[in-house]
Amino acid sequence: QSSQTQHLQQVLGIGLENLILSTLYNDAPRQNASYDFIIVGAGPAGCVLANRLSENPNWTVYLIEAGGVEGMFHQMPVLAAYLQGTHSNWGYKSTPQKRACFGMYNNECFLPRGKVLGGTSSINYMIYNRGNKRDFDRWAAAGNKGWSYAEVLPYFLKSEAANLAGLEDSPYHNRTGPLSVEDVQYRTPAVHAYLKGAQQAGHPRTDYNGESQIGASYVQANTLRGRRHSAYRAYIEPIRYQRKNLHIVTMTRVTRVLIDPVTKRATGVELMYRNKYYKVRARKEVILSAGAFNSPQLLMLSGVGPADNLKAIGVPIVKELPVGKLLYDHMCHFGPTFTVNTDRQLLNIAHLNSTVVKSFLLGNPTTMLSSIGGVEALTFFKVPSSKEPADMPDMEIITVAGSLAADQGTALKQGANFKDELYDKVYRPLQVSRQDHFSFLIMQFHPKSVGRMWLHNRNPFEWPRINPKYFRNEDDVQFMLEGIKEAIRITQTPAMQALGTRIHDIPLPGCEQHNFGTDDYWRCSIRTLSYTLHHQVATCRMGPESDPSTVVNAELKVHGIKHLRVVDTSIIPFPPTAHTNAASYMIGEKAADMIRGDWQ
Numbered sequence: 137q138s139s140q141t142q143h144l145q146q147v148l149g150i151g152l153e154n155l156i157l158s159t160l161y162n163d164a165p166r167q168n169a170s171y172d173f174i175i176v177g178a179g180p181a182g183c184v185l186a187n188r189l190s191e192n193p194n195w196t197v198y199l200i201e202a203g204g205v206e207g208m209f210h211q212m213p214v215l216a217a218y219l220q221g222t223h224s225n226w227g228y229k230s231t232p233q234k235r236a237c238f239g240m241y242n243n244e245c246f247l248p249r250g251k252v253l254g255g256t257s258s259i260n261y262m263i264y265n266r267g268n269k270r271d272f273d274r275w276a277a278a279g280n281k282g283w284s285y286a287e288v289l290p291y292f293l294k295s296e297a298a299n300l301a302g303l304e305d306s307p308y309h310n311r312t313g314p315l316s317v318e319d320v321q322y323r324t325p326a327v328h329a330y331l332k333g334a335q336q337a338g339h340p341r342t343d344y345n346g347e348s349q350i351g352a353s354y355v356q357a358n359t360l361r362g363r364r365h366s367a368y369r370a371y372i373e374p375i376r377y378q379r380k381n382l383h384i385v386t387m388t389r390v391t392r393v394l395i396d397p398v399t400k401r402a403t404g405v406e407l408m409y410r411n412k413y414y415k416v417r418a419r420k421e422v423i424l425s426a427g428a429f430n431s432p433q434l435l436m437l438s439g440v441g442p443a444d445n446l447k448a449i450g451v452p453i454v455k456e457l458p459v460g461k462l463l464y465d466h467m468c469h470f471g472p473t474f475t476v477n478t479d480r481q482l483l484n485i486a487h488l489n490s491t492v493v494k495s496f497l498l499g500n501p502t503t504m505l506s507s508i509g510g511v512e513a514l515t516f517f518k519v520p521s522s523k524e525p526a527d528m529p530d531m532e533i534i535t536v537a538g539s540l541a542a543d544q545g546t547a548l549k550q551g552a553n554f555k556d557e558l559y560d561k562v563y564r565p566l567q568v569s570r571q572d573h574f575s576f577l578i579m580q581f582h583p584k585s586v587g588r589m590w591l592h593n594r595n596p597f598e599w600p601r602i603n604p605k606y607f608r609n610e611d612d613v614q615f616m617l618e619g620i621k622e623a624i625r626i627t628q629t630p631a632m633q634a635l636g637t638r639i640h641d642i643p644l645p646g647c648e649q650h651n652f653g654t655d656d657y658w659r660c661s662i663r664t665l666s667y668t669l670h671h672q673v674a675t676c677r678m679g680p681e682s683d684p685s686t687v688v689n690a691e692l693k694v695h696g697i698k699h700l701r702v703v704d705t706s707i708i709p710f711p712p713t714a715h716t717n718a719a720s721y722m723i724g725e726k727a728a729d730m731i732r733g734d735w736q
C-alpha cells in the first residue's frame with residue numbers, strides 16, 4: 137500500500153467529521169415525549185417518510201438514526217468502497233459459506249449497510265435502477281393490491297429529478313422530484329468501446345429505467361453535478377431548518393418497539409441515547425425503516441418473530457411471524473478482468489492528485505472523483521437457461537473501470553474480505569505494472585438459493601446472524617457461468633478488440649487444478665470471487681396474512697399488530713430485477729401516501 141492510500145483510510149476510519157456534524161442533528165430525546173409518528177432509521181425510505189409526513193404542519197415526526205452525518209468524503213463518488221471502512225458501515229458479515237465466498241477469509245462475505253443519516257444511500261455505489269415491469273406486477277399478483285407497475289411508477293417518478301442526455305422527453309423520467317438522477321460525466325475509453333461492442337454482439341442500446349430493460353446503457357446515477365446525492369441530501373437537508381414539526385436525532389439506537397401485549401398495539405420505542413435508555417411514545421404510528429437486517433432484528437427484539445427463535449433467546453412472544461425466515465440477495469462474480477492498450481486512461485487511485493481534487497472541490501463534475509466507484513455501464517440480458525419471459529432479463533453485466541488493483545488492494549479488497557494471497561497472485565501484478573484494465577461484475581437477478589437470518593441472543597447491540605446460503609442451488613452457478621461467457625463474447629467484438637482487450641488470465645488460488653477459461657475453471661471462480669451487491673430483501677416479506685411466509689400486508693402494516701409498519705427494502709417479496717436503492721425511495725413515497733390516507 138502506498139502511504140497516500142493508507143493515510144486516506146486512516147482519515148476516513150476515524151469518523152470525526154461524522155461526530156461533529158451530528159450535533160446539528162440532535163433533537164435529544166425526552167423521557168416519555170410523544171410524537172404523532174416515530175420513524176426508526178434514516179435510510180432512503182426513512183428520509184422520504186420524514187419529509188413527506190412532516191409536510192403536514194399538524195403532525196409531529198421523530199426521525200431516529202443510529203449513525204452520524206455525511207461528510208465531505210461521502211460526497212466523492214469514487215470513494216464509495218472506502219466508506220465501508222468507516223463508522224458509516226454497520227460492518228455485518230455472513231456466516232461462513234459452504235458453497236461461496238471461498239476467496240474470503242473464513243468463507244465470510246462482508247455485508248455492509250449504511251449507518252448514517254441517509255442510510256445505505258450514503259455509502260452505496262449510487263446506481264439508479266428501478267426494476268422490470270413484471271417485478272411489480274408479480275408483487276400485485278401475489279396479493280399485494282396497489283403494487284403493480286402502473287401503480288408504483290408514479291412514485292418512482294415523484295422522487296426523481298432526472299438530468300439524462302437524450303431522455304428529456306421520456307415519460308419514464310421526471311425532472312422535478314427531490315432525488316437527482318444523472319449521467320456520470322467521467323467516462324473512460326473502455327466504456328465507450330464496451331457499449332459499441334455490446335451493440336455489435338446484439339445487445340440494443342436502452343434506457344434500463346424506461347420502456348424496455350433489455351440491452352446496454354451508460355449507468356444512471358444518484359449524483360448531483362458529480363457529487364453523491366443521498367437520501368439525506370435529497371430529502372432532509374433542504375427542509376431541516378424549515379420544519380419545526382420534524383425532530384431528528386442521530387447517534388441514537390432504537391433497542392425495541394414498545395407493544396402492548398394485550399391490545400397488540402405499538403405505543404412507542406425504547407432507545408439508547410448517550411448511554412441512557414429512554415422511552416418515546418407514538419400517538420399514531422411507529423414505522424420501522426431500519427433496513428433489511430435491522431427492521432427484522434427490531435421486530436424480533438420486540439416479540440414479533442418466529443416462535444423457535446424467540447423462545448431460544450428468551451423474548452416473550454407477542455406475535456408469531458416468519459420474520460427473517462426468508463432472505464434473497466443478488467450474488468455476483470467479481471470478474472473477469474481484462475487489460476487494454478490505453479495508457480493511464482482508466483481508473484486508478486495512483487492517478488489521483490491535488491489538481492484533480494481541487495478541480496472537483498471547485499465543482500467540476502468530470503474528474504475521476506465523480507466516477508461512481510468505477511461503475512460505467514449496465515447490460516441486462518437473458519441466458520440460454522432462462523425460464524423467464526422474453527422481456528425479463530436474468531443477468532446483468534456491470535462494467536467497472538478497474539479491479540481490486542485500482543485502489544492498490546485497499547478499500548475494495550478489505551471491504552469484501554478478499555484474502556491477501558488472492559490479491560497478491562492475481563491483482564498485484566496489475567498494480568505493479570499499472571496497466572490499464574477493466575472488469576465485469578456478473579450479477580444474477582433471480583437466484584434459487586434462499587437464505588435466512590436470526591438472532592443469537594436478545595442483546596440489541598449484538599449483530600444478527602445472517603446466512604444467505606449463496607450458491608446453495610447449483611442452477612445459480614450455471615446462470616453465472618452463462619453470464620460470464622456472454623460477457624467474454626462481447627469483448628471479442630471489433631469495437632473491444634480495437635482497444636487490444638485481453639482477458640487477465642492468472643488463475644485464482646484454489647482453482648489452479650482447472651485449465652483457465654474452461655467451464656470448470658469458471659465454476660470454481662464463481663464460488664471463489666463471490667461478491668454480493670448487497671440487495672438483501674424479503675426479511676419482512678409483504679403479502680396477505682393468509683400467506684404464511686409474509687410479515688406485513690400490502691399497506692406495510694405488521695400482521696396482527698396495530699399502529700406498526702415496516703417501510704424499507706425488507707418488505708420486497710421477491711428478488712427484484714434491479715439494484716434496490718430506487719425501490720426504497722418508491723416504497724417510502726408510496727407508504728407516505730398510504731399513511732396520509734389513513735390519518736388525514
Ligand SMILES: Cc1cc2nc3c(=O)[nH]c(=O)nc-3n(C[C@H](O)[C@H](O)[C@H](O)COP(=O)(O)OP(=O)(O)OC[C@H]3O[C@@H](n4cnc5c(N)ncnc54)[C@H](O)[C@@H]3O)c2cc1C
Nearest residue numbers: 177179202255256260261262263390427704705715716717
Ligand atoms: C456497499 C453497497 C453498495 C450498494 N450499491 C447500490 C447501488 O449502487 N444501487 C442500488 O440501487 N442499490 C445499492 N445498494 C443497495 C441499496 O443502497 C439499499 O438496498 C438501500 O439503500 C436500502 O435502503 P433502506 O431504506 O431499506 O435501508 P437502509 O439504507 O439500510 O437504512 C436503514 C437505516 O436505519 C438505521 N438503523 C438501523 N437500525 C437502527 C436502530 N436500531 N436504531 C436507529 N437507526 C437504525 C441505519 O443506520 C440506516 O441509516 C448498495 C448497498 C451497499 C451496502
